[in-house]
Amino acid sequence: MKKLFTGNEAAARGAWEAGVKFAAAYPGTPSTEILENLALYKEVQTEWAPNEKVAVESVAGASIAGIRSLACMKHVGLNVAADPMFTFAYLGVNAGSVILTADEPGMFSSQNEQDNRHYARAANLPMFEPSDSQETKDMMVEAFDLSEKYDVPVLFRMTTRVDHSKSIVTCKPRKDVQDKPYEKNIPKYCPMPAFTGKMQEKLYKNLEKTKEFSNHCKWNYIEDNHKSLGIIASGVAFRYAKEVFGDNASYLKVGFSYPLPMDLIREFSQKVDTIYILEENDPIMETEIKAAGISCIGKDKFPRRGELLPERIRIAAFGKSKETIKPNTETIVGRPPALCAGCPHRGFFYELSKLKDTMIFSDIGCYTLGALAPYNATDACICMGASISGGHGVAQAFKIKNEKKHVISVIGDSTFFHSGITSLLDASYNKSSYLTVILDNRITGMTGHQQNPGSGYDLKGNKAPISDIEQICRAINIKNIRTVNPNHLDEMKDALEWGIHCEGPSVIITRWPCALKRLSTEDKEEFPGVFTQKYHVEMDKCIGCKRCIDTGCPALEFSRNQDGKMSITDSCVGCGVCSQVCPVNAIVKG
Amino acid sequence: METKNILLVGVGGQGTITAAKLLTCGLMASGYDVKMSEIHGMSQRGGSVSSQVRYGTDVQSPVIEAGTADIIVAFEKMEAMRYLNYLKQDGKVIVNDKEIWPMPVIIGKAEYHPDIIGELKKLADVTVIDASKLAIDLGNEKVTNVILLGAIIKAMGLDHIDWDQIIQDNVKEKFVELNQVAIRKGMDLV
Numbered sequence: 001m002k003k004l005f006t007g008n009e010a011a012a013r014g015a016w017e018a019g020v021k022f023a024a025a026y027p028g029t030p031s032t033e034i035l036e037n038l039a040l041y042k043e044v045q046t047e048w049a050p051n052e053k054v055a056v057e058s059v060a061g062a063s064i065a066g067i068r069s070l071a072c073m074k075h076v077g078l079n080v081a082a083d084p085m086f087t088f089a090y091l092g093v094n095a096g097s098v099i100l101t102a103d104e105p106g107m108f109s110s111q112n113e114q115d116n117r118h119y120a121r122a123a124n125l126p127m128f129e130p131s132d133s134q135e136t137k138d139m140m141v142e143a144f145d146l147s148e149k150y151d152v153p154v155l156f157r158m159t160t161r162v163d164h165s166k167s168i169v170t171c172k173p174r175k176d177v178q179d180k181p182y183e184k185n186i187p188k189y190c191p192m193p194a195f196t197g198k199m200q201e202k203l204y205k206n207l208e209k210t211k212e213f214s215n216h217c218k219w220n221y222i223e224d225n226h227k228s229l230g231i232i233a234s235g236v237a238f239r240y241a242k243e244v245f246g247d248n249a250s251y252l253k254v255g256f257s258y259p260l261p262m263d264l265i266r267e268f269s270q271k272v273d274t275i276y277i278l279e280e281n282d283p284i285m286e287t288e289i290k291a292a293g294i295s296c297i298g299k300d301k302f303p304r305r306g307e308l309l310p311e312r313i314r315i316a317a318f319g320k321s322k323e324t325i326k327p328n329t330e331t332i333v334g335r336p337p338a339l340c341a342g343c344p345h346r347g348f349f350y351e352l353s354k355l356k357d358t359m360i361f362s363d364i365g366c367y368t369l370g371a372l373a374p375y376n377a378t379d380a381c382i383c384m385g386a387s388i389s390g391g392h393g394v395a396q397a398f399k400i401k402n403e404k405k406h407v408i409s410v411i412g413d414s415t416f417f418h419s420g421i422t423s424l425l426d427a428s429y430n431k432s433s434y435l436t437v438i439l440d441n442r443i444t445g446m447t448g449h450q451q452n453p454g455s456g457y458d459l460k461g462n463k464a465p466i467s468d469i470e471q472i473c474r475a476i477n478i479k480n481i482r483t484v485n486p487n488h489l490d491e492m493k494d495a496l497e498w499g500i501h502c503e504g505p506s507v508i509i510t511r512w513p514c515a516l517k518r519l520s521t522e523d524k525e526e527f528p529g530v531f532t533q534k535y536h537v538e539m540d541k542c543i544g545c546k547r548c549i550d551t552g553c554p555a556l557e558f559s560r561n562q563d564g565k566m567s568i569t570d571s572c573v574g575c576g577v578c579s580q581v582c583p584v585n586a587i588v589k590g
Numbered sequence: 591m592e593t594k595n596i597l598l599v600g601v602g603g604q605g606t607i608t609a610a611k612l613l614t615c616g617l618m619a620s621g622y623d624v625k626m627s628e629i630h631g632m633s634q635r636g637g638s639v640s641s642q643v644r645y646g647t648d649v650q651s652p653v654i655e656a657g658t659a660d661i662i663v664a665f666e667k668m669e670a671m672r673y674l675n676y677l678k679q680d681g682k683v684i685v686n687d688k689e690i691w692p693m694p695v696i697i698g699k700a701e702y703h704p705d706i707i708g709e710l711k712k713l714a715d716v717t718v719i720d721a722s723k724l725a726i727d728l729g730n731e732k733v734t735n736v737i738l739l740g741a742i743i744k745a746m747g748l749d750h751i752d753w754d755q756i757i758q759d760n761v762k763e764k765f766v767e768l769n770q771v772a773i774r775k776g777m778d779l780v
Contacts, residue, residue: 165627165652243651310655322657327674331703335692
């Protein structure tokens with residue numbers, strides 16, 4: 001049966017075909033849709049975990065207990081999960097286990113561009129790197145077999161172009177995989193110093209065996225063409241290389257990339273005059289191949305940063321791109337991303353950006369856009385959870401330096417559950433004095449509306465217990481807490497003034513649903529009439545002062561009719577923030 | 591067969607991805623090898639978006655190289671200019687006569703060029719259609735994307751594929767008929 005699948009759909013299909021019964025993930029672009037698709041198969045227990053560390057730990061548990069299991073995350077998520085992963089490698093598996101990392105060359109929606117192939121080497125884990133959907137599906141099935149054969153969790157590296165591109169996949173039925181019996185085995189599963197030496201020895205030994213696999217598996221192969229140029233390429237870079245060089249080069253396609261197939265690489269090097277290494281981001285294969293005494297050309301010719309797209313390969317190899325038409329750039333205006341019309345973060349940022357003498361530490365989410373115009377509110381941002389612990393550090397430093405600046409941390413609900421709780425615990429425990437604002441929009445917004453421990457539903461759409469953010473804050477000894485509607489600017493302003501002047505750590509929870517959210521029954525009860533009314537401008541009253549534009553709403557258009565007045569487009573969902581800003585009450589409901 | 595390249599560009603929320611998916615399904619059903627690529631993620635509602643579709647006997651890369659698109663279909667007119675460097679020297683551009691202001695224009699920091707289409711025509715073979723208005727006439731602006739899909743199909747000579755069936759297989763039942771009308775409308779325009 002042939003299907004048109006994205007790489008993410010193919011990964012889900014592959015895990016299903018491999019007989020996976022348990023999978024956990026934290027959503028993150030470009031990996032999110034893997035679990036969403038796997039959740040459609042009733043044979044698999046799929047779960048959103050509060051963070052990636054937790055996901056890998058629960059997957060390790062499932063493997064030890066005897067069922068095949070999968071953990072998925074974006075590249076930065078693997079940093080969070082690195083702690084259990086390194087030791088899971090020592091334990092090995094009972095039933096097969098795969099840890100999938102979706103890397104982002106080009107950083108379309110990520111805070112950095114890290115090459116997670118390093119993790120395979122660092123943790124001594126075998127690694128697959130598919131180049132399209134068919135390979136993703138097939139490799140996923142094989143990864144589980146390999147995991148069991150060599151008693152090791154397997155790393156699976158995808159990249160955005162593989163995750164989010166569609167191509168044709170031949171599907172197969174689900175394998176009938178027997179669950180493994182669980183047997184208590186302390187020396188295998190308890191990494192205490194008495195046992196870790198043995199564990200390490202086994203890991204290294206098994207890794208040696210996978211070298212054999214690497215040299216002879218079907219994922220690493222030679223395509224003989226011209227002798228003058230040979231190209232060694234992994235992941236989607238192989239497809240790009242074929243596009244640019246076609247039959248004018250020979251290829252060594254690397255799909256199983258750690259350990260590298262060094263015998264095959266030596267054989268290939270004998271066949272061709274010059275070798276190009278085409279790998280996205282870091283010179284990982286290149287370094288190893290050069291260390292083996294094989295001369296090759298890599299990052300001194302081809303770019304290291306960003307995607308290794310066909311035109312970039314062409315320019316590096318031939319000195320010029322294909323002939324292109326030059327657009328008239330004077331006619332093009334940038335389209336920076338913006339908070340949506342009706343976004344509950346808008347009222348908050350509008351008031352926040354008016355505060356003076358503040359240092360604002362943001363987290364990772366839609367609200368990271370608070371750093372852009374017209375708010376320009378954010379001072380810093382690092383990774384999930386860092387807004388609160390970073391804010392704590394800033395507050396401590398200001399105190400030591402005797403600097404009179406207010407510190408405000410900004411974090412979303414899902415991110416608070418991910419790793420904000422322990423950070424806030426840090427602030428509370430160490431008696432920090434600053435304000436944390438938790439933007440509770442009732443869903444994981446940025447990745448496209450995944451449920452979370454606060455939303456009342458699980459990944460499969462079943463009802464789930466709601467973790468109350470306010471109660472969590474109380475439980476970790478935060479005394480100063482206010483919950484507000486961020487669309488009510490007076491209330492928001494008042495809360496911010498209160499929060500920055502509290503003694504000890506303070507928390508404001510802004511509670512209003514994401515403007516794009518499909519409202520649950522509970523939402524409809526809690527927020528009656530939300531998003532049902534629009535606003536319009538009464539033209540005779542509008543004085544064209546543009547004050548409302550400072551709210552940054554994309555539903556506002558200034559002077560579309562060239563009459564110097566404001567208008568509101570159909571995308572308005574009636575949050576009413578702009579109407580509260582208008583000095584002449586020209587913006588009204590209806 | 592040489593690989594053909596179709597680039598669909600527009601603004602987040604306009605339905606470029608859905609149109610590209612329908613196109614890709616149709617191409618697969620008629621026996622082509624096909625790859626489609628899109629980039630999404632950060633709340634880019636209102637951001638510039640592109641979907642790329644490549645088909646032929648054996649497609650390698652999922653992305654189109656600059657200077658090789660056989661056709662660019664712009665759902666918003668300024669976006670046609672933004673991606674024009676992807677067009678082949680003798681490629682075609684189909685532009686929806688629709689203007690969506692980006693944030694810098696909304697807040698008065700930049701101006702939307704008054705004659706983008708005139709500028710485009712100086713540089714490439716451009717066909718302008720008012721798909722958004724036609725969609726409103728059909729009763730739902732959301733089918734703008736399917737009207738434009740019809741235009742692509744005609745321009746690329748893909749009208750032998752059973753698009754009615756593709757729509758039936760991929761669109762919610764209550765919208766099937768509307769989409770079938772829309773796709774034919776688009777095919778008649780080119």
